[in-house]
Amino acid sequence: MTIQSDAAPTPHIPERIRTALGLSPSGPHYAFYRHKGLVRAAHWINALCLAILFMSGLNIFNAHTALYWGNSSIFAHPILVLGTYYNDDGAVTRGVTTIFGHEFTTTGLFGASNEDGVLTGRGFPSWATLPGPNWLAMARQWHFAFAWLLVFNAVVFFIYGIWSRHFARDLAPTAKDLTHLPREIADHARLKFPHGEKARHYNALQKLAYCFVIFILGPLIVLTGLTMSPTMDSAFPLLEIFGGRQSARTIHFLCAFGFFGFFLVHVAMVILSGSWNNLRSMITGWYVIRGRKPS
Template identity: 60%
Template sequence: MAAVDDIETTPPHPKKTLIRRHSLVTRITHWLNVLCLSLLLMSGLQIFNAHPSLYWGQYGADADPSWLSISAVEEGDGARGVLRIGGLSITTTGILGVSRAGGDATERGFPSWATIPSYQDLATGRRWHFFFAWLFVINGFVYVLYGFAAGHFRRDLAPTAEEISPSHLKQEIADHARLRFPKGEKARHYNALQKLTYLIVIFILLPLMLATGLTMSPGMDAGFPFLLDIFGGRQSARGIHFICAWSIVLFVLVHVAMVILSGLWNNMRSMVTGRYAIESEGAKK
């Protein structure tokens, strides 16, 4: 008979409790945002490809030097794609500036797989962009109204003074860097980094995207000329719009990475059914 110390024992798995984390309105608006942002990005790249350069000021083109451009440079062995940001030039052949499909090189800012439609068509790209832009605005308006009416912003997204203290934020950043995610009671709520990030995206980046998008419209400028004064010209508005768009892309990439690393199935279930599983604090270890 084996000694007691020789018997391997497996600790019981922590008990899990399903909690209600996301309301129906939050879930519906979230997935509509996923659809709208995806198509807005792809149609926006189609529009950008019509003139793949950005300027500061009112007029652009020859009047102001570009601070960002994607172009094709002809060389002895063919065209070379180049991304220029200020005085920095980066060869991007096959990705930006010059795309390759079936062995043929095509001069394009962004490649065909990243744009809607895949072929160069500014008018169609604008129709896609404007349709999903207004759907996105309406969806966002519904979410914000719900957020204030149901107390979602106050209850779930408003950080406390302790949460935004430098020491607390420093600790959360360190925990995220080590992939240490909250468990138990702490998992019921967003952490300070999530709250601050969501508030910046909802109340700064997205409104800035909308305002700069409207500023690029000559019709809107005729009715609201102060928009040009606020953003320093239509070309400056275009540049800010571009920066905000890629800031949101960066946010989405980090968001998706955190969703995967902290538990893909659990997070997806919470955004589909509203239910999120947490480990009970009283569970034996």
């Protein structure tokens, strides 16, 4: 066995489990403890919350499938509409997505999709919403329950991140990071990822992406969510900075898709840069680096 570790000794794991986990490939390797327990727990709680919040949010959106800017919904001038065309018999014929007045046919995905085998008028399709059927009352309750969990998790993570210097040490981009940025963008575009010792730290693109979702997208989606509450608006007129309740709803929607985009890129990067090694490090904490540990 050629695995060594630095932060702590690698726990004894039977050979077959090591093989299954990809821990004993040929050649010298060493493992290091990449993610602390609290970070791992926060990551998975966050993943669960965001999945449920996104899908229950799409169900809530289905109750009124249009977005506006300002305080009132100016029904004649929506920003986005997921709409449905019906024939004279009342049967659904077409689903459309209208953005700033430009209409695109999106039958099967947006505006009209199959529900129990029947083409049905609905904003987002039933496979993407939670619960599957349009059920505003239930989707709202799921949404608020997991919003609380998300915020509780975030508070613990922020306190830990500041107290343990996780943010300052691991996430804050340095001036040096930024000078590497053009090079990293070129490398990522060619799917070349850092190896060896360089994989022990987040690269500049990772730091920027994580900082963007943690410090910008996260707070923004929570605050715009609260702005949609009429009681919260009575407590904090400052929430009007988002330009009104309908603007806040639109920003909330864009942030949700910002998170969805982050999720797609994040999962793609996890897979392309070594799915099992990455996944293992976010479950057990241990990340394996190929090659002999520099002495």
